[in-house]
Amino acid sequence: MQQSVERWDIFEATLDGPAGGNPFIEVTFGARFAYNHRIIDVDGFYDGDRTYRVRFMPDTVGAWTYTTRSNVATLDGQTGAFECTPASPGNHGPVRVRNTYHFAYADGTSHFSVGTTCYVWNHQDDELETQTLETLKTAPFNKLRMCVFPKHYTFNQNEPPYHAFEPLPSPPAPLPEGEGWRFDFTRFNPAFFRHLEQRVGDLRNLGIEADIILFHPYDRWGYSTMPAEVDNRYLRYVVARLAAYRNVWWSMANEFDLLEAKTEQDWDRFFQIVQESDPYQHLRSVHNCRSFYDHNKPWVTHCSIQRSDLTQVSHWRELYKKPVVVDECCYEGNISHNWGNITAQEMVHRFWEGFSRGGYVGHGETYLHPDDILWWSKGGVLHGDSPARIAFLRWIMEAGPAIDPRGGYWDLNQSTDLADNYRLIYFGIHRPAYKDIALPEDAAYTIDVIDTWEMTITPLQGGFSGNCRVPLPAKPYIALRIRKQ
Amino acid sequence: MQQSVERWDIFEATLDGPAGGNPFIEVTFGARFAYNHRIIDVDGFYDGDRTYRVRFMPDTVGAWTYTTRSNVATLDGQTGAFECTPASPGNHGPVRVRNTYHFAYADGTSHFSVGTTCYVWNHQDDELETQTLETLKTAPFNKLRMCVFPKHYTFNQNEPPYHAFEPLPSPPAPLPEGEGWRFDFTRFNPAFFRHLEQRVGDLRNLGIEADIILFHPYDRWGYSTMPAEVDNRYLRYVVARLAAYRNVWWSMANEFDLLEAKTEQDWDRFFQIVQESDPYQHLRSVHNCRSFYDHNKPWVTHCSIQRSDLTQVSHWRELYKKPVVVDECCYEGNISHNWGNITAQEMVHRFWEGFSRGGYVGHGETYLHPDDILWWSKGGVLHGDSPARIAFLRWIMEAGPAIDPRGGYWDLNQSTDLADNYRLIYFGIHRPAYKDIALPEDAAYTIDVIDTWEMTITPLQGGFSGNCRVPLPAKPYIALRIRKQ
Numbered sequence: 001m002q003q004s005v006e007r008w009d010i011f012e013a014t015l016d017g018p019a020g021g022n023p024f025i026e027v028t029f030g031a032r033f034a035y036n037h038r039i040i041d042v043d044g045f046y047d048g049d050r051t052y053r054v055r056f057m058p059d060t061v062g063a064w065t066y067t068t069r070s071n072v073a074t075l076d077g078q079t080g081a082f083e084c085t086p087a088s089p090g091n092h093g094p095v096r097v098r099n100t101y102h103f104a105y106a107d108g109t110s111h112f113s114v115g116t117t118c119y120v121w122n123h124q125d126d127e128l129e130t131q132t133l134e135t136l137k138t139a140p141f142n143k144l145r146m147c148v149f150p151k152h153y154t155f156n157q158n159e160p161p162y163h164a165f166e167p168l169p170s171p172p173a174p175l176p177e178g179e180g181w182r183f184d185f186t187r188f189n190p191a192f193f194r195h196l197e198q199r200v201g202d203l204r205n206l207g208i209e210a211d212i213i214l215f216h217p218y219d220r221w222g223y224s225t226m227p228a229e230v231d232n233r234y235l236r237y238v239v240a241r242l243a244a245y246r247n248v249w250w251s252m253a254n255e256f257d258l259l260e261a262k263t264e265q266d267w268d269r270f271f272q273i274v275q276e277s278d279p280y281q282h283l284r285s286v287h288n289c290r291s292f293y294d295h296n297k298p299w300v301t302h303c304s305i306q307r308s309d310l311t312q313v314s315h316w317r318e319l320y321k322k323p324v325v326v327d328e329c330c331y332e333g334n335i336s337h338n339w340g341n342i343t344a345q346e347m348v349h350r351f352w353e354g355f356s357r358g359g360y361v362g363h364g365e366t367y368l369h370p371d372d373i374l375w376w377s378k379g380g381v382l383h384g385d386s387p388a389r390i391a392f393l394r395w396i397m398e399a400g401p402a403i404d405p406r407g408g409y410w411d412l413n414q415s416t417d418l419a420d421n422y423r424l425i426y427f428g429i430h431r432p433a434y435k436d437i438a439l440p441e442d443a444a445y446t447i448d449v450i451d452t453w454e455m456t457i458t459p460l461q462g463g464f465s466g467n468c469r470v471p472l473p474a475k476p477y478i479a480l481r482i483r484k485q
Numbered sequence: 486m487q488q489s490v491e492r493w494d495i496f497e498a499t500l501d502g503p504a505g506g507n508p509f510i511e512v513t514f515g516a517r518f519a520y521n522h523r524i525i526d527v528d529g530f531y532d533g534d535r536t537y538r539v540r541f542m543p544d545t546v547g548a549w550t551y552t553t554r555s556n557v558a559t560l561d562g563q564t565g566a567f568e569c570t571p572a573s574p575g576n577h578g579p580v581r582v583r584n585t586y587h588f589a590y591a592d593g594t595s596h597f598s599v600g601t602t603c604y605v606w607n608h609q610d611d612e613l614e615t616q617t618l619e620t621l622k623t624a625p626f627n628k629l630r631m632c633v634f635p636k637h638y639t640f641n642q643n644e645p646p647y648h649a650f651e652p653l654p655s656p657p658a659p660l661p662e663g664e665g666w667r668f669d670f671t672r673f674n675p676a677f678f679r680h681l682e683q684r685v686g687d688l689r690n691l692g693i694e695a696d697i698i699l700f701h702p703y704d705r706w707g708y709s710t711m712p713a714e715v716d717n718r719y720l721r722y723v724v725a726r727l728a729a730y731r732n733v734w735w736s737m738a739n740e741f742d743l744l745e746a747k748t749e750q751d752w753d754r755f756f757q758i759v760q761e762s763d764p765y766q767h768l769r770s771v772h773n774c775r776s777f778y779d780h781n782k783p784w785v786t787h788c789s790i791q792r793s794d795l796t797q798v799s800h801w802r803e804l805y806k807k808p809v810v811v812d813e814c815c816y817e818g819n820i821s822h823n824w825g826n827i828t829a830q831e832m833v834h835r836f837w838e839g840f841s842r843g844g845y846v847g848h849g850e851t852y853l854h855p856d857d858i859l860w861w862s863k864g865g866v867l868h869g870d871s872p873a874r875i876a877f878l879r880w881i882m883e884a885g886p887a888i889d890p891r892g893g894y895w896d897l898n899q900s901t902d903l904a905d906n907y908r909l910i911y912f913g914i915h916r917p918a919y920k921d922i923a924l925p926e927d928a929a930y931t932i933d934v935i936d937t938w939e940m941t942i943t944p945l946q947g948g949f950s951g952n953c954r955v956p957l958p959a960k961p962y963i964a965l966r967i968r969k970q
Contacts, residue, residue, distance in 0.1 A: 338912075338915045430823045476828055
């Protein structure tokens, strides 16, 4: 048995138990973890082959103990202990909401969300999945949207290596290739979930949050139309397996409003199940196509939005009083669908527009590929010109504080930190020859002119105070950074 | 006296009358024009120097007669006759709404509105005004927004040559230069209006509609805060003088919602006065800043809109069921105000976005100038790169039919004529590598790939029918034109 685990890493207890009947249904298993008088109840899960596991992510350095519980005698009342050691460098813990509109890791480090999307990179072959991880090593992204289930869609016709449930024999009638799957929805396929965990862990090791999409509509296997009790059991099983991964975010769905078999009450219930089951209260959201889920509902931790108009970030912040993450604002690419053929410049512009209004934006890439390997879905390598600029933006974000909008009707993409020691103004498609700025009289400020596309930062000479006219290059995609000296 | 006038040109009858008292207030004057049994009552006006005039724009070729009416004996019951001759080439009559969302001249020629804005070009000196007209001769615009009153605003500090009313002595207290104007609001200054008419006529001679702005908020003289009875008299006087100009459109205001002294009831009344007084029912609209006037009101002939997001044209068409003219969508330029510093490419894009959704868009230009001569306000010469592309668009528009949107959520900027013999698809910032198009099977179509910025038209080889995949250059600002062979 494991003797120690670092803070926000995974402690796992493994026990042998019964394999007969249907352990997924018939056996309850979990453990109560304790640190002095503090106790945390955690669900375990059956991992096949007579193996029962319970995982735990300790948030406090020191001595922890645990006692298992089960309706099976051999799994019940087993005890153990482990030491939680300090987090190693690069392990900042899970991400939380901070200051209403922003994010921070549990250790207090700011998290400026810079996402990308590879919906089913984890349903490809090992070679491609390894290539995706290689690409991510040097890419600017610290969050990645990915689906639990495989995807059936344009450019996504390949059969995945694993299925989430045990297959049943197909019906005798001949069916087109790839159709006609029938599953025993009472029996999970542990290999499927072990692979998912491996990939979530791979992302964690790269410092990337896994925005795990629990349901989606692009389906030929039946995952989008399972009965309610299967949905519920599936959610609890995923949470029991994955919640101890510190980099997990729960996304109830991609384009939830395209799942015709689900109602608003179903989505409410899914949120509630995840919220009840997750001992660590990872972030929870749901992503839309046409219409929004009501992000005001109390179990939603932040807005996950698909929209092209990033100026609305200011509006959504006011409307929902939560962090605004525009996870999908079209993709850099050249496919026929309008959601997948914007330029790198437009993608970078949308990142800046969103960030300069106090929100966060997600990337995706959809260039036609002879083998249909489009980053947005399968991963692979990046072909576009936006990631380098997004890295430049992330570097600027992380060098400054979290910012919130200020300004008037024509001037909303001006944001400051809470103390107004830092301002960022992004001019977007506008290209003024100068900008008049009112700064406090009693302090001196430095001003940098940032070319967001060329990735240059030009400090203006001297310190600035009071009313100043700042000369600008009169070209689009310029930002100003103003910092108190 | 005049013996003949061409159709939709101006017949004017002039009579000598009293100059004593206040003729503007005390004398009523007008005429009843008749063509066989058809009669049209028209208001005349006092033009100073004992001169009374009544103007008439005949719409029917043939023999017309008239009889004056007045409360002054010498101006009453005078009769005359004239012959209306056919319109000469280039005279298509006034512009009307046609097919709910579009415009046509009275002779049936389509009018594709391609506007520009030179708010107070008519309040400059002769040299500059002449230069503006020279520029307009070769510019692509067939409509121009201009103010009756002079303008007080950034870049607009110069005193105009004429004032609309007789000045009163300023009060004795010393006032800053250019302030302290006091007018006798019961006495118009005929020279002011003669100059306005001259410029409206100059535009007519260039084939340009004059979108005459009756009120605006940029004011240091008091024109924006006159008493109601002065407003009413002013409106009737302007209509009496100008309605016979076939190229007149009535714009109740620029940024009506910034005129704080006016209420919605005032704007309703202004529309009604103009509607009652104008024998020719020229087009009527009102232009907004932040909030819209209700364009559904029955006296509004078309929407005049200030907004940056041209994708909303589809929405406004549905909402108001009237032609949508986005008269202001920001200006090409480099000034500090965000409404005046978009690129030429963005301006051209907005024109195409609006037109491809079945609307019409207006141009403006605001480049910093050492003498503050910015086209948007004072005219002069054009410096930008958008007019050449707007000319290209106008050429394409006029070679085709009026078009209305069709298509779905991601595909709304696809429009067709009523018979679907012509389609225009504009991809805007999107840059697909191909587009799948469903055409009728039973006809053949030609397809042109249009680069809206480079101004090239590339016909694709062969005829197209049924479902086709059209290769595209995968760059932004491309349009497709599809025409039945």
